[in-house]
Amino acid sequence: MLVTDMDDTLYPLSLGLNLFCRKNIQEYMLELLHIEESEVPKMCLDLYREYGTTMAGLKVLGYEFDNDEFHAYVHGRLPYEKLKPDPVLRNLLLSMPQRKIIFTNADHAHAVKVLNRLGLEDCFEGIICFETLNPPKQINCMDVPNDNHVLTDLTENGCFNSHPQILCKPSVEAFEAAIRIANVDPKKTVRLITFLESDMGRLLLLCGYLDMFWPFVFKTLGINS
Missing domain, CATH: 3.40.50.1000 (HAD superfamily/HAD-like)
Incomplete structure (x- = not known):
């Protein structure tokens, strides 16, 4: 199997979709969760390393948001034409x-x-x-x-x-x-x-x-x- x-x-990896995804996650944290801009990059990476995904880490910290909304924001704006x-x-x-x-x-x-x-x-x-x-x-x-x-x-x-x-x-x-x-x-x-x-x-x-x-x-x- x-x-x-x-x-x-x-x-x-060279297509760079991961970079677009990270950018969208950070924008979501800034614009919709109202996390301080100076904290977002490090927080995004730290949560990913600790919990497997930044999204999972945000939930553990108590941030409330709709899962479908998060995915639509993060993935919905990706340049799929690169694939x-x-x-x-x-x-x-x-x-x-x-x-x-x-x-x-x-x-x-x-x-x-x-x-x-x-x-x-x-x-x-x-x-x-x-x-x-x-x-x-x-x-x-x-x-x-x-x-x-x-x-x-x-x-x-x-x-x-x-x-x-x-x-x-x-x-x-x-x-x-x-x-x-x-x-x-x-x-x-x-x-x-x-x-x-x-x-x-x-x-x-x-x-x-x-x-x-x-x-x-x-x-x-x-x-x-």
Whole structure:
């Protein structure tokens, strides 16, 4: 089975989408949460490092905001036109017989846009994303929005209640939830492909703790440049 991150992994980091995303997050903190401008850059980075995402850290600190509004502000203004179809990567993925799943901290709408722009929308069995791990209420698994029969959120094997804190990578709880949702046999190898080279230490510790992940850490899988 192949579990892969998406942003800065299926496409090159050099495209700079992460920088646009960070800029939008900082503007959201400044304009909508009214955090002091001088504090925003360091706070944004510190929360990301501590909690996995700046959004998760803001929630822990007690900031109240709508999750969908946050995602629309941060991702809705990204220059998706920078993403181009990647036929080489597409053929590579389609040639692999293993189950293939996206595991991202991003929201579902962003994941769908990225995969569609890359021409990879039918290369994965499903997507485990923000809404999968953080539904707004206790839901029937089939209530999670789908885009087509291939590109779905993998919630068929488990539902989750709302969390007082956001559940996201790289927490052990997020990986355990993803394993449960994807119906993975914990005794079988799962290959994790991620850009998180800076988090390699945490990922290796996580693999040892879960005793089921074999990490492949690359700078990117994206072929185009």
